[in-house]
Amino acid sequence: MTQFGKGCHLHLIDGSAFIFRAYHALPPLTRKSDGLPIGAVAGFCNMLQKYVEDSSGPEAPTHVAVIFDKGSHTFRNDLYDLYKANREAMPEDLRPQIPLTRRATEAFNIACKELEGYEADDIIATLACQAREAGGRVTIISSDKDLMQLVGDGVEMLDAMKNRRIDRDGVFEKFGVWPEQVVDVQALAGDSVDNVPGAPGIGIKTAAQLISEYGTLEALLDRAAEIKQPKRRETLIEKRAQIEMSKRLVQLDCATPLDFTLDDLEVREPDPQRLLTFLAEMEFRTLSKRIADALGTEPPVIAEAPQAAEGAPETAPDLPAIDPEGYVWVRDAAELAAWIAEARDLGWVAVDTETTGLNEMTCDLVGVSLCCVAGRACYIPLGHKLGQGGDLFGGGDLAEGQMPLQQALDLLKPLLEDPAVLKIGQNMKYDAKVLARYGIAVAPIDDTMLISYALHAGMHGHGMDALSERYLSHTPIPIKSLLGSGKSQITFAEVPIAEAVKYAAEDADITLRLWQVLKPRLHRAHVTRVYEGLERPLVPVLAQMEMHGVQVDRATLSRMSGAFAQKMAQLEEEIHALAGETFNVGSPKQLGEILFDKMGIEGGKKGKTGAYATGADVLEDLATEHELPARVLDWRQLSKLKSTYTDALQEHINPETGRVHTSYSIAGANTGRLASTEPNLQNIPVRSEEGRRIREAFVAPEGKLLVSLDYSQIELRILAHMAQIDALKEAFRDGQDIHAMTASEMFGVPMDQMTSEVRRRAKAINFGVIYGISGFGLARNLRIPRGEAQAFIDRYFERFPGIKTYMDDTIAFAKAHDRVETLFGRVIHTPEINAKGPQSGFARRAAINAPIQGTAADIIRRAMIRMPEAIRDLPAKMLLQVHDELLFEVEEDAVEPLIAAAREVMEAAAEPVVKLDVPLIVDAGQGRSWAEAH
DNA sequence: CTAGAGCGCTCG
DNA sequence: GTACGAGCGCTCTAGC
Numbered sequence: 007m008t009q010f011g012k013g014c015h016l017h018l019i020d021g022s023a024f025i026f027r028a029y030h031a032l033p034p035l036t037r038k039s040d041g042l043p044i045g046a047v048a049g050f051c052n053m054l055q056k057y058v059e060d061s062s063g064p065e066a067p068t069h070v071a072v073i074f075d076k077g078s079h080t081f082r083n084d085l086y087d088l089y090k091a092n093r094e095a096m097p098e099d100l101r102p103q104i105p106l107t108r109r110a111t112e113a114f115n116i117a118c119k120e121l122e123g124y125e126a127d128d129i130i131a132t133l134a135c136q137a138r139e140a141g142g143r144v145t146i147i148s149s150d151k152d153l154m155q156l157v158g159d160g161v162e163m164l165d166a167m168k169n170r171r172i173d174r175d176g177v178f179e180k181f182g183v184w185p186e187q188v189v190d191v192q193a194l195a196g197d198s199v200d201n202v203p204g205a206p207g208i209g210i211k212t213a214a215q216l217i218s219e220y221g222t223l224e225a226l227l228d229r230a231a232e233i234k235q236p237k238r239r240e241t242l243i244e245k246r247a248q249i250e251m252s253k254r255l256v257q258l259d260c261a262t263p264l265d266f267t268l269d270d271l272e273v274r275e276p277d278p279q280r281l282l283t284f285l286a287e288m289e290f291r292t293l294s295k296r297i298a299d300a301l302g303t304e305p306p307v308i309a310e311a312p313q314a315a316e317g318a319p320e321t322a323p324d325l326p327a328i329d330p331e332g333y334v335w336v337r338d339a340a341e342l343a344a345w346i347a348e349a350r351d352l353g354w355v356a357v358d359t360e361t362t363g364l365n366e367m368t369c370d371l372v373g374v375s376l377c378c379v380a381g382r383a384c385y386i387p388l389g390h391k392l393g394q395g396g397d398l399f400g401g402g403d404l405a406e407g408q409m410p411l412q413q414a415l416d417l418l419k420p421l422l423e424d425p426a427v428l429k430i431g432q433n434m435k436y437d438a439k440v441l442a443r444y445g446i447a448v449a450p451i452d453d454t455m456l457i458s459y460a461l462h463a464g465m466h467g468h469g470m471d472a473l474s475e476r477y478l479s480h481t482p483i484p485i486k487s488l489l490g491s492g493k494s495q496i497t498f499a500e501v502p503i504a505e506a507v508k509y510a511a512e513d514a515d516i517t518l519r520l521w522q523v524l525k526p527r528l529h530r531a532h533v534t535r536v537y538e539g540l541e542r543p544l545v546p547v548l549a550q551m552e553m554h555g556v557q558v559d560r561a562t563l564s565r566m567s568g569a570f571a572q573k574m575a576q577l578e579e580e581i582h583a584l585a586g587e588t589f590n591v592g593s594p595k596q597l598g599e600i601l602f603d604k605m606g607i608e609g610g611k612k613g614k615t616g617a618y619a620t621g622a623d624v625l626e627d628l629a630t631e632h633e634l635p636a637r638v639l640d641w642r643q644l645s646k647l648k649s650t651y652t653d654a655l656q657e658h659i660n661p662e663t664g665r666v667h668t669s670y671s672i673a674g675a676n677t678g679r680l681a682s683t684e685p686n687l688q689n690i691p692v693r694s695e696e697g698r699r700i701r702e703a704f705v706a707p708e709g710k711l712l713v714s715l716d717y718s719q720i721e722l723r724i725l726a727h728m729a730q731i732d733a734l735k736e737a738f739r740d741g742q743d744i745h746a747m748t749a750s751e752m753f754g755v756p757m758d759q760m761t762s763e764v765r766r767r768a769k770a771i772n773f774g775v776i777y778g779i780s781g782f783g784l785a786r787n788l789r790i791p792r793g794e795a796q797a798f799i800d801r802y803f804e805r806f807p808g809i810k811t812y813m814d815d816t817i818a819f820a821k822a823h824d825r826v827e828t829l830f831g832r833v834i835h836t837p838e839i840n841a842k843g844p845q846s847g848f849a850r851r852a853a854i855n856a857p858i859q860g861t862a863a864d865i866i867r868r869a870m871i872r873m874p875e876a877i878r879d880l881p882a883k884m885l886l887q888v889h890d891e892l893l894f895e896v897e898e899d900a901v902e903p904l905i906a907a908a909r910e911v912m913e914a915a916a917e918p919v920v921k922l923d924v925p926l927i928v929d930a931g932q933g934r935s936w937a938e939a940h
Numbered sequence: 941c942t943a944g945a946g947c948g949c950t951c952g
Numbered sequence: 953g954t955a956c957g958a959g960c961g962c963t964c965t966a967g968c
Contacts, residue, residue: 491942491943492941492942492943493941493942590962590963592961592962592963593962593963593964594946594947594948594962594963595947595963595964596963613946613947614946615945615946615947617946617947619947620947620948621947621948621949622948622949642948642949643949645949645961645962646948646949646950646961647950649960649961649962650949650950650959650960650961651950653961654960654961674958674959675957675958676957677956677957677958679952679957679958680958681957681958681959682958682959683958683959683960684959685959685960686950686951686958686959686960688950688951688952688958688959689949689950689951689952689958689959689960690950690951691949691950691951692950692951692952693950693951697950716952721952721956773955773956774955774956776955776956777955777956777957778954778955778956779955780954780955781954782953782954782955783954783955784955786954786955787955844953844954847953847954848954848956851954851955851956852956852957854956855955855956855957856956856957858956859952859956859957862952863957888951888952889951889952889957889958890952891952
């Protein structure tokens, strides 16, 4: 080994610049076998190979290293917290490639260096200074102008793409000043990319002119009073501190604490075996061949990976078995720090939280599990309690097995908020909400549940247990085996930590494996844009809405509940009297027996369980002849309102916030709709007068109002567009009454002579079409003979032939592909479409409905995702979504601007991806309560 | 005693 | 035997 010194030549390659250049130069290539994005890695390897080939001969380096950035926080952020605050987030498909470029560098047997908290530029500066002092030559391979300050005294830059060397004269040519003055020029001019402020109003040109005139920045600032231009003079005097700070930001650090020396960077011969193995793993066929030729060996054989059939069960290849015994119990800060470092290194980590309950708003954090590499996962217990006998830790002490909560949060927060580390979870909205209550804003995220949903909506469920069975052939430890069930159920805090480690860490391990299996499939299934544009961005939006909650007035509900109870008791007495005996009015079974057996009413029909049907439609028919069923209908309405709304809703008022916090499931409905649970706030009564009064309990706090905006006839508009029905499209463009227009067209009744009955029928048909109309269904809905209903449908198809075509085409597509799609590319699988028997009828109607309902769902999702930014400056909060309606809480004097801003977003939500042939119209209302606003 | 199916009703 | 998509409260029963 030669000591670095005179005669030595050091090459320093700016690795990050290579990566970005490679990424932007190539199309988004993916690895064939699994869809892993590898475009940047391919470009990076190409550039390295070209570098190796070009750097032989007399100018060959004796020492070389590729230098990378590491960590998002550097000493510059301590100087100025907005440093690089403008930079855009790393592209989604680039992040997983960063660690691969490190591996590529090592495969080429080139030293690969980085240092936590330092930019590559600082390491390059330090090495260049060291090499210069040792009397050697240095070539910096980069085109970054920030590095030009280092040029001179044997240090040169090389722009690898243009193959142009830059020496002192080159720098002067570019900047108009010498390298040692470059920092001063940059400090004055600032840099918008890195968000270096500089002196406002002074650009590169002026800065160079000033520096060459005064020599140095310090001289210029000291003599600023001499400047003739008044504006410039004032800026230099007033912004002196800002300019001096800018200088410290652009000045490279030549004394970074490196744990290696120049001698460690001596050029090494590549190891052909190692390099070619890596290239084969990346499945670079052309590059492998080229490099094998250059090395004088045979290229590796890369199997043509057969494209796995989409939807076929596919297990993760070559992963270690899932073994809960092998997981790690993290007990102290040092151990946790090691896991965090690994996550930082890789750029991703699977995260799972354990809590005392299922309600994110009220539960407590009990522990966190992490997993970066399949098979290696840990659990950090934080809130476990001692069990009876204090034997949770095999006789150990709680403090020895569990680190303090705040200490762990302080360590985890920077990781979980690090924009350079992807946090992977299963149903991340849950974990994000829990962590938000502990002051951690988790981002960026990936969610295996949502990936599965984007891929396979309609095909199967997306819970972790189901996904684990399906894709990993593994049954996770059932939570019940830890918590028990029923009234002897315990919380996770009471689970012995040794058991908790197995369960919790396994969840993180499984999540990571699912991510590795499912994420690459997004590209293959062409749903990356759906996932990244319609599913994932909704997580933070919904989390915010849910955490904010809606104010519900307990007293109003309580008063109504009392009134309902009184009326119900009265009705119950009447019903019992009419029946001649007491029975449970709430039991359909007992009611059926009273009506059809005891009272002998004709027409009782038994269902498959042998019980009489006593649904509202049946009772309504009977009510014309009999008193009892009429009273039961009244009783049922009150019973429903009382139990589901006035009573149950009160239980959901959060004692801390005094508000109701629903939870939206993003992957609940197959069509892309959201589903609201615990409580369901998407089915609060509105159709009946009595029911609507429930909405009087949904109120705005003092000084605020509720504002409701809803899409008018959005599904029919989408139908008009998708099925290309000119008459409907025109009617919507002209703002006509769409049902009346349909009736007029079908029955030949002029619009000005339209009766409500004719309009009602047309309306039923319009909705029927959206639901995949059938003669039977329409007949039942309109209570007309089936033949008559069929005649209406025939007439409808005749007047609007596009509808029939749309329906037939949709069915044909579904039969051919087992799926249908929305206008935005959302895929809804229809596995039963080719089945025999009655289920094919269900599947056919669902297939007709799904693109329409799903497109409407996509549109309001897009509006919701854009909404926070659009109303950012208004004192308003988005609270609820009810499929085609958004409910806001707004300060009284901001109602009009809120309506204007929200309406604009909603009406333009389809654009620019889809240009609808019909306008989207949004109606708005406002009031103290939801009853008034709707 | 508990879990789950079935019924019925609420919404878009 | 049938309108599409959801969630939830109540009753009743099967099974521990």
